[in-house]
Structures are given as structure tokens and as C-alpha cells.
Amino acid sequence: xxxxxxxxxxxxxxxxxxxxxxxxxxxxxxxxxxxxxxxxxxxxxxxxxxxxxxxxxxxxxxxxxxxxxxxxxxxxxxxxxxxxxxxxxxxxxxxxxxxxxxxxxxxxxxxxxxxxxxxxxxxxxxxxxxxxxxxxxxxxxxxxxxxxxxxxxxxxxxxxxxxxxxxxxxxxxxxxxxxxxxxxxxxxxxxxxxxxxxxxxxxxxxxxxxxxxxxxxxxxxxxxxxxxxxxxxxxxxxxxxxxxxxxxxxxxxxxxxxxxxxxxxxxxxxxxxxxxxxxxxxxxxxxxxxxxxxxxxxxxxxxxxxxxxxxxxxxxxxxxxxxxxxxxxxxxxxxxxxxxxxxxxxxxxxxxxxxxxxxxxxxxxxxxx
Amino acid sequence: xxxxxxxxxxxxxxxxxxxxxxxxxxxxxxxxxxxxxxxxxxxxxxxxxxxxxxxxxxxxxxxxxxxxxxxxxxxxxxxxxxxxxxxxxxxxxxxxxxxxxxxxxxxxxxxxxxxxxxxxxxxxxxxxxxxxxxxxxxxxxxxxxxxxxxxxxxxxxxxxxxxxxxxxxxxxxxxxxxxxxxxxxxxxxxxxxxxxxxxxxxxxxxxxxxxxxxxxxxxxxxxxxxxxxxxxxxxxxxxxxxxxxxxxxxxxxxxxxxxxxxxxxxxxxxxxxxxxxxxxxxxxxxxxxxxxxxxxxxxxxxxxxxxxxxxxxxxxxxxxxxxxxxxxxxxxxxxxxxxxxxxxxxxxxxxxxxxxxxxxxxxxxxxxxxxxxxxxxxx
Numbered sequence: 125x126x127x128x129x130x131x132x133x134x135x136x137x138x139x140x141x142x143x144x145x146x147x148x149x150x151x152x153x154x155x156x157x158x159x160x161x162x163x164x165x166x167x168x169x170x171x172x173x174x175x176x177x178x179x180x181x182x183x184x185x186x187x188x189x190x191x192x193x194x195x196x197x198x199x200x201x202x203x204x205x206x207x208x209x210x211x212x213x214x215x216x217x218x219x220x221x222x223x224x225x226x227x228x229x230x231x232x233x234x235x236x237x238x239x240x241x242x243x244x245x246x247x248x249x250x251x252x253x254x255x256x257x258x259x260x261x262x263x264x265x266x267x268x269x270x271x272x273x274x275x276x277x278x279x280x281x282x283x284x285x286x287x288x289x290x291x292x293x294x295x296x297x298x299x300x301x302x303x304x305x306x307x308x309x310x311x312x313x314x315x316x317x318x319x320x321x322x323x324x325x326x327x328x329x330x331x332x333x334x335x336x337x338x339x340x341x342x343x344x345x346x347x348x349x350x351x352x353x354x355x356x357x358x359x360x361x362x363x364x365x366x367x368x369x370x371x372x373x374x375x376x377x378x379x380x381x382x383x384x385x386x387x388x389x390x391x392x393x394x395x396x397x398x399x400x401x402x403x404x405x406x407x408x409x410x411x412x413x414x415x416x417x418x419x420x421x422x423x424x425x426x427x428x429x430x431x432x433x434x435x436x437x438x439x440x441x442x443x444x445x446x447x448x449x450x451x452x453x454x455x456x457x458x459x460x461x462x463x464x465x466x467x468x469x470x471x472x473x474x475x476x477x478x479x480x481x482x483x484x485x486x487x488x489x490x491x492x493x
Numbered sequence: 494x495x496x497x498x499x500x501x502x503x504x505x506x507x508x509x510x511x512x513x514x515x516x517x518x519x520x521x522x523x524x525x526x527x528x529x530x531x532x533x534x535x536x537x538x539x540x541x542x543x544x545x546x547x548x549x550x551x552x553x554x555x556x557x558x559x560x561x562x563x564x565x566x567x568x569x570x571x572x573x574x575x576x577x578x579x580x581x582x583x584x585x586x587x588x589x590x591x592x593x594x595x596x597x598x599x600x601x602x603x604x605x606x607x608x609x610x611x612x613x614x615x616x617x618x619x620x621x622x623x624x625x626x627x628x629x630x631x632x633x634x635x636x637x638x639x640x641x642x643x644x645x646x647x648x649x650x651x652x653x654x655x656x657x658x659x660x661x662x663x664x665x666x667x668x669x670x671x672x673x674x675x676x677x678x679x680x681x682x683x684x685x686x687x688x689x690x691x692x693x694x695x696x697x698x699x700x701x702x703x704x705x706x707x708x709x710x711x712x713x714x715x716x717x718x719x720x721x722x723x724x725x726x727x728x729x730x731x732x733x734x735x736x737x738x739x740x741x742x743x744x745x746x747x748x749x750x751x752x753x754x755x756x757x758x759x760x761x762x763x764x765x766x767x768x769x770x771x772x773x774x775x776x777x778x779x780x781x782x783x784x785x786x787x788x789x790x791x792x793x794x795x796x797x798x799x800x801x802x803x804x805x806x807x808x809x810x811x812x813x814x815x816x817x818x819x820x821x822x823x824x825x826x827x828x829x830x831x832x833x834x835x836x837x838x839x840x841x842x843x844x845x846x847x848x849x850x851x852x853x854x855x856x857x858x859x860x861x862x863x864x865x866x867x868x869x870x871x872x
Contacts, residue, residue: 377761
């Protein structure tokens with residue numbers, strides 16, 4: 125059987141939600157049925173480069189600046205050369221550039237993957253550009269219901285064009301690090317978070333909360349996995365608060381799974397979140413969750429059942445929720461139990477089946493149901 | 494202005510850190526440092542050392558011997574001839590080999606060699622050991638000064654007659670304590686022993702290969718873990734023995750007790766979660782990993798070998814055990830865990846000792862004086 129050529133276009137191959145999802149597609153989809161090409165616009169960061177090259181042919185356009193319309197012609201050349209049946213774009217820049225390239229050379233079905241909710245405060249020109257380009261795409265894949273709703277609300281995309289494919293995790297891999305605990309919990313607990321270190325992630329509030337927690341549990345530790353533009357600022361803040369002894373910045377880790385094994389409570393203090401995949405990972409690893417009640421997270425965590433939700437920008441609430449989990453074994457047990465059940469629903473296998481189904485429909489192998 | 498050429502093959506680990514630290518902090522108005530580095534080992538070396546060196550020459554120097562060395566030696570000779578250096582300083586065995594031969598055929602008068610751990614300490618194959626030993630001896634004739642990074646390394650060199658006494662200088666490796674002042678070791682082991690969920694974390698940082706002997710470490714951890722089930726071992730680093738280690742871990746059924754964290758750029762973060770630092774090497778120069786652990790005040794257990802016995806004072810900053818003796822090593826760790834109050838004392842001592850003896854500000858001055866005296870001698 126002839127293999128279907130699929131061309132994925134993405135900004136760069138650094139570590140991130142979209143990139144990891146792409147990697148899991150390449151890894152898990154049947155290689156007898158599909159052959160993959162990955163085109164990335166930028167050279168750096170390229171952490172996943174080696175791993176992805178095992179599964180797909182990588183084409184690097186080595187773009188220097190964000191705004192560079194000439195890339196459209198490079199993309200055109202790539203599409204001409206590969207002659208893909210499906211072009212699958214991820215993130216904003218590839219979406220825009222590829223749509224233009226596809227308009228000039230119409231070959232293959234163009235779909236796009238929307239990895240974050242629409243930010244209504246973004247400049248109108250960007251919004252208009254995105255609306256226009258999405259309309260030229262055959263389908264737009266939304267990673268969660270709230271992304272779909274935001275697309276309908278702010279960008280007026282018709283419902284029929286949106287295909288919801290909820291983000292998912294490799295449940296078994298994370299479940300491996302789960303460790304059974306005896307109650308009551310110890311005083312030296314590890315509070316953890318995994319996220320990019322950016323302003324929208326609200327980690328500064330977590331640091332302030334940590335100061336409050338340390339008063340009660342002086343032996344607790346905060347482990348932060350991730351990198352970003354705020355890193356130095358936060359290191360300074362932790363010094364200023366006098367808690368640098370208990371706060372550990374791990375930076376970017378290629379494999380954070382062992383770190384989940386150490387955490388006793390997982391906190392995600394985001395101010396804005398598309399989906400919060402890390403929360404599912406934490407649940408699969410059997411870690412109770414404290415998170416903010418912003419849009420993307422509400423879909424993943426049910427307050428009081430699979431996690432405790434708190435208002436954003438509120439360090440006292442974080443500290444209170446964390447101490448509640450530490451002190452009440454019943455809540456701890458329930459959260460872990462419910463977390464397992466919740467995370468299992470988002471296992472990657474289901475997700476892959478749906479994606480394959482979508483590909484088949486687009487290729488005309490199966491008809492719409 | 495003194496012009497120095499560094500030759501470096503090991504562009505990762507302790508030697509790299511040593512070279513970059515030196516070049517970074519040395520007085521730039523008096524010293525100008527160029528470097529010949531290997532493009533084979535660490536792909537990010539140029540990026541990590543940008544702006545530190547005056548000129549950088551990348552050559553494909555391999556880790557072990559190969560015919561391409563002849564080409565490299567000729568290329569280095571050309572670099573030395575063209576740039577008129579006052580001093581050529583070779584770091585570690587391989588760079589010492591190609592660098593000293595290159596200076597010999599270019600008739601350069603002033604070559605310094607830092608072994609950073611002698612390869613002939615590797616006793617697995619007798620022939621190879623003798624080969625390395627005699628190579629070092631003959632190349633010793635071509636060397637103007639040999640820099641030992643620790644007292645025990647100097648003794649070893651003298652014991653084997655690598656170079657005569659007057660050709661050896663001892664300049665300790667050193668680190669900057671201000672890089673580590675945001676952390677204070679707190680001895681949590683007594684509390685962790687009383688509690689069920691807390692893990693006592695034993696840790697090590699180092700490449701997984703023969704020199705560091707991770708096999709002994711894993712075997713001894715099995716004994717420790719039998720006695721104290723809530724201990725955990727974290728090994729930061731990758732290397733050729735990774736698969737062997739994994740297999741051994743599976744055999745001993747320690748999958749969830751030992752974490753192979755792989756190579757980490759930011760290994761400092763891991764020190765913060767270690768309760769005890771372990772180092773089971775066969776031989777060392779003066780290990781930076783242990784030095785860093787000690788300056789952060791982490792109590793340590795190490796093997797009684799060259800490089801480590803300089804740093805760990807038995808019963809004062811930690812315990813020493815015999816090389817390759819996993820039972821003895823485990824006993825040392827267990828006796829520490831049985832008297833956890835000792836850890837606090839060891840921590841204090843380790844910190845005080847490293848700060849006093851291995852302070853970077855003194856270290857860099859010694860190097861500057863050494864380089865200056867070397868050029869005066871030849872002038």
C-alpha cells in the first residue's frame with residue numbers, strides 16, 4: 125500500500141506542549157500507513173531535533189526574524205518537492221505562512237492545529253489575519269472545548285470547521301512513578317510545578333505562597349521544572365523572600381517524569397492556560413493538584429474532585445489549599461484516586477484513533493458520519 | 494601581554510569547567526587566551542564559551558588515539574607557528590599527547606601540561622596501563638612544567654617518575670563560593686528517618702564510565718537500601734556505561750529506587766535535594782563535582798583514591814572507603830545514616846575547609862603568578 129505523506133509545519137523544535145504532541149504523533153501513528161515530514165521555520169531551540177529525526181525527515185528553513193514573508197516561497201518549494209497529501213500546521217506563524225503558500229500552490233489538504241485559546245487582547249490585525257487564514261484551512265483542530273468556544277466567540281469561526289481533539293498524555297508512562305504513601309504525610313514535603321517560566325504562568329505567586337507554607341512546614345521544598353524569560357527574575361525574588369534554600373529551579377528537563385515521582389503536591393498557578401496538559405500528567409503520577417480556576421484548567425480539573433481550584437493571583441489561597449491537602453489524609457486520598465480516573469480518560473490511544481479518523485475523512489477514505 | 498594557547502579535548506565535565514573558569518576570570522589586560530578545542534565531543538561548547546576566548550580553533554580531535562592525530566598535530570603546529578605564543582597549556586591526557594608533540598615539532602620552548610587525572614590509573618588492562626605510563630614518561634621529557642591539580646596527583650606523578658621534582662607545580666582546582674551562597678545545607682536526615690514517606694536522597698554527579706565506577710555505587714546502594722528502605726539514589730550524568738547500569742538496576746530490582754537523571758546542564762539544582770553526596774571513582778584529578786557538593790555543605794562519602802582523599806578528611810568532612818569495595822562503601826554510608834547527627838558536623842567542616850583551601854580568588858592569582866613566572870624564565 126502506498127504510504128500517505130503528511131507534512132507537519134511548526135515554528136521550532138524546542139520543548140513545549142505543541143512540540144511534544146507532534147512528537148507523540150510521529151512516535152505512535154502507524155509508520156506503515158504514513159510517512160512524515162517535519163518542516164520547522166526556526167533553527168533554535170532544537171532540543172527535540174534528534175528524537176524527531178528518528179521518525180521523520182526534518183526540513184529546516186532557518187528563519188531569522190519572525191516577520192519574513194519570503195518564507196512563504198521557501199514553504200512553497202518544500203510543498204512542491206514533497207507533494208504531501210496532508211499539510212498539518214501548528215502554532216501561529218506556520219499557520220499564516222503556510223496558508224499563503226498553499227493558496228499559491230494548492231496541493232494536499234491543509235489543516236491547522238490551534239494549541240492555545242484566543243487571546244482577545246491580541247492586536248486586531250493578528251486576529252484578522254488568523255481569521256482569514258483559518259477560513260482557507262479545511263479544518264482547524266482545537267485542543268480543548270474552551271479553545272473551540274474562544275474560536276467561535278472571538279474569531280467567528282463556524283462550528284462545523286472546528287474539530288475538537290482533546291490533548292492527551294501517555295498515561296502508563298506517568299503512572300509508573302506513582303508511589304504509595306502512608307498517612308499522615310510527613311513534614312518534609314515536596315511541592316512541584318512544571319511549566320514555562322513566564323509571566324502568564326504566575327509562578328511569582330507560588331513563591332510568595334511558598335513563604336507562607338514554609339512558616340508551617342520549614343522542611344518543605346519547591347521544585348520548579350521549566351525555563352523561560354522570567355527565570356532570573358524569579359531566582360532574585362526567591363532570594364529576596366529568603367526562601368532560596370527551599371526553592372529549586374531545575375531548568376528545562378528532557379525527561380521530567382522522575383521529577384513527578386518526588387512531588388507530594390502539584391501546583392499550577394497560571395493566569396492563562398490553553399489546556400494544562402501537565403495537570404493530567406501529575407494526576408497520572410498520583411499527585412494531588414492545586415490549580416487556578418482559569419478557562420483551560422477548568423476543563424481538566426473538577427474542583428474538589430480531581431483537584432482544588434483557587435482564584436488566580438492569590439498566594440494565600442494557594443498556601444491554604446496546599447496545607448489542607450497535607451493535613452487532611454482523606455482529601456489527599458480522594459484527590460489522588462479521582463485524579464487517576466480523570467487522567468485515564470485522556471490517554472493518548474483514544475486521541476490517536478480520533479486523529480487517524482480525521483485524516484481518513486480528509487483523504488476521502490471514509491465518509492463523514 | 495602574555496599570549497597563551499590552551500589545548501583541550503575534553504570539552505565537557507570538570508576539565509571543561511576548569512578551563513572556562515580560568516579563562517573567564519583571568520586578568521584580561523595581562524593575559525590573552527586562545528584555544529584549540531575538539532569539535533567531536535560537546536556540540537554546544539562554542540556557545541557555552543562565547544566571548545571568553547580570544548580566538549577559537551576547532552579541530553576534530555578524537556577521544557582515543559587515531560591516525561587523524563597526525564593531521565591535528567600538524568594543524569596545531571601551524572597555529573603555534575603563526576601566532577607566536579608565550580605559553581602552550583595542554584589540558585588532560587589526549588590534548589597533552591597531541592599538544593606536546595605539536596610543540597615539540599614546532600620547537601616551541603614553553604609547554605605546560607595539566608593531566609586532570611592520570612589515565613594509567615585505569616588498571617583493567619595491563620598492557621594499556623603500561624602504554625599510558627610510558628607515554629606520559631616520554632612526553633614528560635618534552636614538558637616544561639606539569640601542573641598537578643591536587644597533592645595526591647603530584648605524589649603519584651613523582652612516585653612513577655613522570656617528571657623530576659622541579660618540573661611539578663601543584664595548583665589546586667578551585668571554585669567561586671559566591672556562586673553557591675544562595676543555599677545552605679540543612680540536615681533533614683534525622684527527621685526523614687522517623688517518617689515514612691520521606692526519601693533520604695543519596696546522589697552523585699559524573700559521567701557514567703569506568704573512571705567513576707557507577708557499578709560499585711549501585712551495588713553498594715543495594716546494601717544500603719536493604720537496611721534503610723526509604724533511601725533513594727539519583728545519578729546525574731550519562732555515558733557509555735548507561736545500559737550496563739540499567740541492566741544492573743533491573744537485576745537488583747531497584748528500578749524505583751535509583752533514578753538515572755541523564756546529563757543535566759543545571760546540575761546545581763540536584764545538589765539542593767541531595768542529603769549525602771557519593772563518589773566511587775577509581776581515580777580523579779581533583780573532582781569538581783565533589784568540590785561543589787562540599788562547598789554547598791553536603792556531607793560526602795568517597796573512595797580513598799587520588800584526588801578524592803585530598804578533599805574528604807575521613808571522619809571530619811565525610812567518610813572514605815576502599816576503591817571498588819561496595820561492602821565497605823555501603824558500611825560507610827550506613828554508619829552515617831545510623832548517626833545522623835554527624836551529618837550536621839560534617840556539613841559545617843566541609844564548607845569551612847573548601848572555602849578556606851579551594852577559594853577561586855586565590856586560585857586565579859596563583860595561576861596568574863605561575864604563568865608570569867613561566868614567561869620570565871624563558872625570556
